[in-house]
Structure formats: structure tokens, C-alpha cells
Amino acid sequence: MRAVEGIEQTLGDMPVQVFWIHAGRSAEISLTRVKPARDTSHTTPVLLVHGNFSHRGFWISPKGIGLGPFLSQQGYDAWIVELRGHGLSPKGKGFRRITAEDHIKHDLPAAVDHIVQSTGKPLFLVGHSAGGIFIAASLSAGWLDLDRILGIALFGTQLAYGERFIKIPPLAWLSSCLLRLLGRIPASRLGLGPEDEPAGEFLEFISWKKWKGQWENKDGFSYWDGLSKVSTPVLGVAAARDKNDPPEGCEQFLEAFGSEDREFILLAKSRGFSKDYDHVGMVVSKEAAQEVWPLLASWMDRHR
Numbered sequence: 001m002r003a004v005e006g007i008e009q010t011l012g013d014m015p016v017q018v019f020w021i022h023a024g025r026s027a028e029i030s031l032t033r034v035k036p037a038r039d040t041s042h043t044t045p046v047l048l049v050h051g052n053f054s055h056r057g058f059w060i061s062p063k064g065i066g067l068g069p070f071l072s073q074q075g076y077d078a079w080i081v082e083l084r085g086h087g088l089s090p091k092g093k094g095f096r097r098i099t100a101e102d103h104i105k106h107d108l109p110a111a112v113d114h115i116v117q118s119t120g121k122p123l124f125l126v127g128h129s130a131g132g133i134f135i136a137a138s139l140s141a142g143w144l145d146l147d148r149i150l151g152i153a154l155f156g157t158q159l160a161y162g163e164r165f166i167k168i169p170p171l172a173w174l175s176s177c178l179l180r181l182l183g184r185i186p187a188s189r190l191g192l193g194p195e196d197e198p199a200g201e202f203l204e205f206i207s208w209k210k211w212k213g214q215w216e217n218k219d220g221f222s223y224w225d226g227l228s229k230v231s232t233p234v235l236g237v238a239a240a241r242d243k244n245d246p247p248e249g250c251e252q253f254l255e256a257f258g259s260e261d262r263e264f265i266l267l268a269k270s271r272g273f274s275k276d277y278d279h280v281g282m283v284v285s286k287e288a289a290q291e292v293w294p295l296l297a298s299w300m301d302r303h304r
Contacts, residue, residue, distance in 0.1 A: 006018060006019045006033070007019075009032075010064075011060055011061070011062055011063065011064040012061075012062070012063040012064025012065065013064055014034060014035075014060065014064030014069050014072075015035050016032050016033060016034050016035065016060070017032070017033045017035065018030055018031070018032050018033075018088060019031040019032075019033070019114065020088075020089075021110055021111070021114050022110065023084060023102075023106045023107045023110035023111075024102075024105070024106035024110065025102060025106060027084045027089075027090075027092070027102070027106065027107075028084070028089060028090055029081060029082060029083060029084050029089045029107050029110065029111065030056075030081070030082045030087060030088035030089045031079055031080070031081055031082075031111055031114060031115075032056050032060065032068075032079070032080040032082070032088075033077070033078070033079050033080075034060060034068045034069055034071075034072040034078040034079075034080070035072065036072050036075065036076065036077045036078070037072055037073050037074075037075065038075055042075070043075055043076055043077040044075075044076055044077065044121060044123065044124065044150070044300070044304045045076070045077040045078075045079060045115050045116075045119050045121055045122075045123035045124070046071055046076050046077065046078055046079065046123055046124040046125075046126060046300065047079045047080075047081060047111060047112065047115060047123055047124070047125050047126070048067065048068055048078065048079065048080045048081070048126050048127075049081055049083075049108070049125065049126065049127040049128070049131035049132070049134060049135055050080075050081075050082070050083070050086070050128060050131050051127070051128045051129030051130040051131045051132075051156075052129060052130045052187075052192075052193070052195075052197050052201075053185075053187040053192045053193025053194065053195050053196075053197060054086070054128075054193050054194065054195055055082050055086045055087030055088075055194060055195050056068075056080045056082050056087050056088070057087070057194065058128065058283070058284060059078075059080045060080060066284070067126075067283060067293055067296075068080055070289065070293045070297070071293075071296075071297060074297045076124075076297075076300070077119060077121075079111070079115055079123075081107065081108070081111040083103045083107050083134075084098055084102055084103070084106075084107055085098045085195075085198055086195050087195065095183070095184065095198050096183035096184055096198050096199045096200060097198065097199075097200045098198040098200050098201055099198075099200040099201055099203075099204055100130075100133075100134065100137075100200075100201045100204040100205065101204070101217055101218060102201075103134045103201075104134050104137045104138045104141065104143065104217075105138070105141070105143050105217075107134075108134060108135065108138045108143070108144060109138065109143050109144055112125075112144055112145075112148060112149075116148055122147070122148045122149060122150050123148065123149065123150060124149070124150050124151050124152070124153065124300050124303075124304070125144075125149060125151075125152040125153070126152070126153045126155070126296070127152070127153070127154055127155065127157060128155045128156060128157075128283055129155070129156045129157060129244065129245060129279065130157075130205075131157075132152075132154035132155065132156070132157025133157055133159065135152055135154070136152075136154070136157070136223070136227060136230075136253070136257075137215075137217075137223045137226075139152070139226075139227075139230045139232065140223040140224075140225075140226030140227045140229075140230060141217065141221060141223065141226055142226070146230070146231065146232055149232050150232075150233070150300075150303055150304055151232055151233035151234065151235070151261075151299075151300065151303045152232055152233075152234055152235070153234075153235040153236075153237065153296055153299065153300075154234065154235065154236050154237065154250070154253070154254070155237045155282055155283055156237070156238065156239060156242055156244065156245040156250060156279050156282060157236070157245065157250060157253055158245045158246070158249030158250045158252065158253040159208060159209060159215055159249065159253065160249045160252055160253070161245070161246045161248060161249035162243065162244050162245055162246060162249065163209060163244075166206055166209045166210050167209075167210065167211045168211070169210070169211055172206055172210040172211070175206060176203055176206055179199040179202055179203055179206075180199060180203070182199065183198070183199050184196045184197060184198055184199055185197045185199075185202060224256060227256040227257050227258065228256065228257075228258045229258050230257050230258050230259060231258055231259050231260070232257075232259055233259055233261035233262075233303050234254060234257050234259050234261070234262050234263070235262075235263050235265070235296070235299050236250055236251065236253065236254035236262070236263070236264045236265070237250075237264075237265045237267065237282065237292070237295075237296075238250035238251065238264070238265070238266050238267065238282075239266075239267045239268075239276070239277035239278055239279060239281070239282040240266060240267060240268035240269070240270075240276035240277060241276045241277060241278040242277070242278055242279045242282070243278075243279070244279045245279060247266055250264075251264050261303075263299065265295065267282055267291075267292065273287075273291055274287050274290075274291060275287060277292075
């Protein structure tokens with residue numbers, strides 16, 4: 001395992017530190033820390049978790065722009081995890097066998113452990129799309145300690161809707177066969193994003209989203225049932241033009257949590273926003289920087 005002291009980098013004008021930490025099953029994951037704008041002894045940590053086909057660039061661009069730097073400027077200690085096989089985290093020879101459970105059971109707990117040990121403080125978790133699913137599942141199964149989590153914010157996170165072809169048994173079977181053959185989804189070639197996804201992970205997603213599928217781990221534990229015991233404050237954010245993860249699914253997902261402190265925001269013109277947002281633009285856009293990022297910071301301010 002590499003040293004945990006951290007490597008100094010500069011993205012645009014933004015100084016960051018990159019750490020590589022052990023995350024179980026002989027894997028390493030990278031953590032990028034956006035240095036806070038003020039003394040860290042007075043700041044609250046927040047961990048940003050990307051979704052599928054993505055990496056740290058979703059939260060901080062090579063020019064140092066993004067939600068991560070914004071939160072740092074608001075006085076938060078922003079950390080960005082790159083799940084195994086993504087970004088600066090090594091892919092390794094077993095890339096095709098990486099699973100969603102690896103992210104849920106190993107990567108996220110390792111990232112949270114490192115942040116808590118480094119700062120001595122509880123933290124917020126923010127996830128986009130599948131990143132939110134991984135956060136919710138890890139909390140549901142008890143692999144993340146609720147006492148360490150101040151609250152979670154889920155952007156475009158749901159399971160029930162979208163990707164209708166998976167609901168058709170022959171197409172779900174054919175998709176599974178192709179995944180096993182290719183070993184990955186070639187995202188960059190298909191224009192889905194900068195990062196390929198391993199077959200193992202998407203075979204799980206198919207088993208969760210197919211007709212009569214169940215959101216559970218390999219041991220049969222139901223993540224849906226576990227969510228009812230999660231009492232952490234939750235913010236659910238949905239985009240009106242999100243075809244990948246439609247608002248109705250995001251709201252349904254939010255309602256599965258046992259927390260009494262739940263808030264749902266729909267990013268739509270009908271709700272007073274400048275436009276109907278889409279799946280990526282809800283976080284990565286000039287409009288989101290003006291309208292959405294401050295909403296998240298305000299919600300965290302009220303809960304820390």
C-alpha cells in the first residue's frame with residue numbers, strides 16, 4: 001500500500017492532496033482532499049461520492065472548479081473518493097470482477113474511516129446517481145456507523161424507474177451475457193462518461209432492477225428493509241428532465257428511509273428554478289453553481 005501522507009497537487013488555482021488507502025480485497029482507492037479555505041479545526045468534513053462512468057472530475061474539474069471547491073470556500077473540509085477501478089484508483093487485473101458490494105462494503109467504509117481518523121469529526125455524505133445508492137446501501141447494511149454521519153444528500157438517486165429495457169427478461173438476459181463476454185461497459189466509446197464500468201458491478205444492477213428483481217446483497221440482505229432503520233437526516237434532490245433517474249423514483253427512494261428529517265427538492269422551473277435540470281446538469285452546470293450548490297451548503301449548515 002502506498003504511503004498515506006498525501007501527494008500535493010494543484011488543479012487550476014485550487015491546492016489539493018491525494019491519498020491512496022487500503023479498502024479491502026487487496027484494493028486501493030484514492031481520496032482527494034480539497035484544502036479548506038479556513039483552519040480545519042473549525043470545519044466539518046464532507047465526502048463526495050461519484051456515480052457510474054465517472055471520477056473525481058465530476059466534483060472538481062482540472063481547472064479547480066466544481067462542488068468540491070465551492071464547499072471548501074464555504075468552510076467545509078471537502079473530500080472526494082474515487083471508487084476502486086475509477087480515476088486515480090488502480091483498476092488492477094481483476095477490474096471486470098469489481099462489484100457494487102465492493103464499493104458498498106469496503107470502499108465507502110474505508111474512506112469514512114480515513115476521514116474520521118484524520119479529522120476526529122463526523123461528516124456529511126453526498127452522492128450522485130449510483131454514488132447515492134452505494135451510500136444508502138452501506139448505511140442500510142450497517143457498514144457505515146450512523147454515529148459518524150451528520151446527514152446524507154442524494155442527487156438523482158433511485159432504483160425503481162428508468163432503463164426500462166432491463167424490465168424485459170430476454171433483454172436483461174442478453175445484457176448479462178454481453179457483460180460477461182466484454183468484462184466491462186466501454187463508457188468512453190459509447191459516450192456515457194469518462195470511466196468504463198466493470199461487468200461485476202452492472203450484473204448486480206441488472207439483478208436489482210430487472211423484472212421481479214430484489215435490491216439485496218449476495219447474502220440475501222434486503223437493503224430496502226435496512227433503510228427503514230436509517231435515522232440520519234436525508235436530503236433528496238431530483239431533476240425535472242432526468243431520464244436516467246426520474247423524480248418519481250428519487251422521491252420514492254427518499255421515502256424508504258426511516259429518518260423523520262427528510263427533505264425533497266425538485267429542480268424544475270415550476271418550483272422556482274431557472275430551468276428544468278437534467279441528470280448531470282443538476283450538479284455540473286453554471287446554473288447549478290448559482291442555484292443548487294448554495295442549497296446543499298445551506299442544508300448542511302442547518303444540520304452540522
